[in-house]
Amino acid sequence: MDWAFLSETFRNLVSAIPLTLKLGALSMVLGSILATLLALMRLSGIRALDGVARLYIFVFRGTPLLVQIFLIYYGLGQFPAVRHSFLWPFLREPYWCAILALTLNTGAYVAEIIRGGLLAVPAGQIEAARACGMSPWLRFRRIVMPLAIRQALPAYGNEVIAIVKATSLTSIITLMEVTGVAARIIAETYRTVEVFVVAGAIYLAINFVLTRLIMLAEYRLTPHLRQPPQGRLVSAKGETR
Amino acid sequence: MNEPGFLDIISFGPGGWGAALLAAALMTVAVAVTGFTAGGIIGIFAAWAKISGGRALRVIADGYTTVLRGIPELLVIYLFYFGGSALVTAVGKYFGAEGFIGLPGFLAGSLAVGVTSGAFHTEVFRGAFRTVNKGELEAATACGMSPWLKFRRIIAPLTLRHALPGLGNVWQVVLKESALVSVTGVVELLRQAQIGAGSTGLPFDFFLIAGALYLAISTFSGFVLRLGERRLSRGVRRG
Numbered sequence: 001m002d003w004a005f006l007s008e009t010f011r012n013l014v015s016a017i018p019l020t021l022k023l024g025a026l027s028m029v030l031g032s033i034l035a036t037l038l039a040l041m042r043l044s045g046i047r048a049l050d051g052v053a054r055l056y057i058f059v060f061r062g063t064p065l066l067v068q069i070f071l072i073y074y075g076l077g078q079f080p081a082v083r084h085s086f087l088w089p090f091l092r093e094p095y096w097c098a099i100l101a102l103t104l105n106t107g108a109y110v111a112e113i114i115r116g117g118l119l120a121v122p123a124g125q126i127e128a129a130r131a132c133g134m135s136p137w138l139r140f141r142r143i144v145m146p147l148a149i150r151q152a153l154p155a156y157g158n159e160v161i162a163i164v165k166a167t168s169l170t171s172i173i174t175l176m177e178v179t180g181v182a183a184r185i186i187a188e189t190y191r192t193v194e195v196f197v198v199a200g201a202i203y204l205a206i207n208f209v210l211t212r213l214i215m216l217a218e219y220r221l222t223p224h225l226r227q228p229p230q231g232r233l234v235s236a237k238g239e240t241r
Numbered sequence: 242m243n244e245p246g247f248l249d250i251i252s253f254g255p256g257g258w259g260a261a262l263l264a265a266a267l268m269t270v271a272v273a274v275t276g277f278t279a280g281g282i283i284g285i286f287a288a289w290a291k292i293s294g295g296r297a298l299r300v301i302a303d304g305y306t307t308v309l310r311g312i313p314e315l316l317v318i319y320l321f322y323f324g325g326s327a328l329v330t331a332v333g334k335y336f337g338a339e340g341f342i343g344l345p346g347f348l349a350g351s352l353a354v355g356v357t358s359g360a361f362h363t364e365v366f367r368g369a370f371r372t373v374n375k376g377e378l379e380a381a382t383a384c385g386m387s388p389w390l391k392f393r394r395i396i397a398p399l400t401l402r403h404a405l406p407g408l409g410n411v412w413q414v415v416l417k418e419s420a421l422v423s424v425t426g427v428v429e430l431l432r433q434a435q436i437g438a439g440s441t442g443l444p445f446d447f448f449l450i451a452g453a454l455y456l457a458i459s460t461f462s463g464f465v466l467r468l469g470e471r472r473l474s475r476g477v478r479r480g
Contacts, residue, residue, distance in 0.1 A: 003397035
């Protein structure tokens with residue numbers, strides 16, 4: 001075991017973690033906003049809006065993320081109109097292209113998760129809120145949204161992991177996040193297995209922390225599923241009361 | 242400027258890229274099918290290890306699915322492509338070969354896809370096996386079936402019936418993952434689109450066509466899967 005090499009690799013890869021997290025976090029936030037819009041379009045009951053959202057989700061879930069990244073990073077520059085627009089300073093940068101592609105991609109997946117969550121809100125709850133005289137906005141904020149989030153959280157957790165893994169693809173358009181640095185070290189040293197083990201461990205650690213955070217959020221959002229903390233008496237027969 | 246139009250690109254005539262793109266689409270399907278099959282074989286064994294293996298086997302299978310579902314596919318492809326080549330070179334040197342021997346990209350790529358998808362296969366098979374009625378397994382044993390016969394006649398068909406929707410999802414993931422194999426130089430759909438984009442200076446058109454072809458393949462396979470589902474669940478009463 002070459003510990004010196006391993007620790008040097010580890011230090012190099014750790015310094016690339018912030019970029020991986022930044023890519024993941026930013027596209028997750030922007031993607032969720034896009035996804036909410038798409039989910040509301042799907043549920044709006046307006047045929048045209050529903051159709052557009054449906055088509056969007058079909059296309060972005062049906063094609064590889066790498067194709068989407070290439071289409072944005074290499075493809076958009078083909079048009080002079082894009083090159084001369086005010087957006088070009090952004091679309092020229094691999095970083096913003098990566099954010100855009102990841103956002104558009106995850107938006108399609110998360111939209112279906114949110115839609116499922118919204119559909120799972122029991123009709124009785126909404127009727128009760130209406131009967132209490134809540135305005136539509138208050139109803140959404142207090143009743144529909146919390147219940148939908150609670151329902152959608154496990155699936156959303158899977159998507160969070162998927163985004164972290166997806167950030168690795170941005171290394172192909174020259175971004176030096178964890179996988180990009182790992183590929184560079186492999187190319188320089190040909191010590192694939194060691195680099196792979198270190199990089200894999202870093203991703204596993206990130207995903208482990210994220211799954212714990214999601215589980216914590218799930219725990220906090222489902223107080224009704226928990227055992228009551230006090231007042232538990234064990235009777236002589238061993239039954240819990 | 243004499244740029245080829247969109248229709249010139251997809252045409253099959255001289256100067257058109259239609260034939261090349263179609264061949265590349267077939268290569269994509271080949272990579273995906275190889276990877277999916279390899280993943281299925283791994284998945285069967287890992288699911289078996291999780292369900293009825295001993296403690297050590299179970300720990301290994303759990304470690305496998307946890308690790309492979311938690312790290313990016315691209316890293317696994319790099320491991321197989323570069324690591325596999327290093328291994329082959331070392332073995333070659335032992336037998337007296339000179340210099341660097343590269344592992345074929347197709348082999349390394351589809352094996353890597355297989356190993357990553359195997360983790361998902363495992364969970365699909367494990368979940369599906371749980372729905373098999375225990376009485377049917379006992380009945381098979383009572384009839385004196387050998388373990389292999391029991392697997393072939395009873396376990397496999399019943400598990401497959403419930404596994405098929407999950408396997409469909411895994412297949413769609415594998416199909417999209419096969420695009421990553423382009424980093425090993427295999428001329429599949431995405432690589433061919435890159436080549437075309439490079440030589441014509443029309444990246445948008447080529448990546449758009451590649452995306453459309455992926456969409457076509459996944460739509461078609463979704464259709465086939467639904468047919469298969471219907472066939473395998475003949476005789477199931479729906480509530």
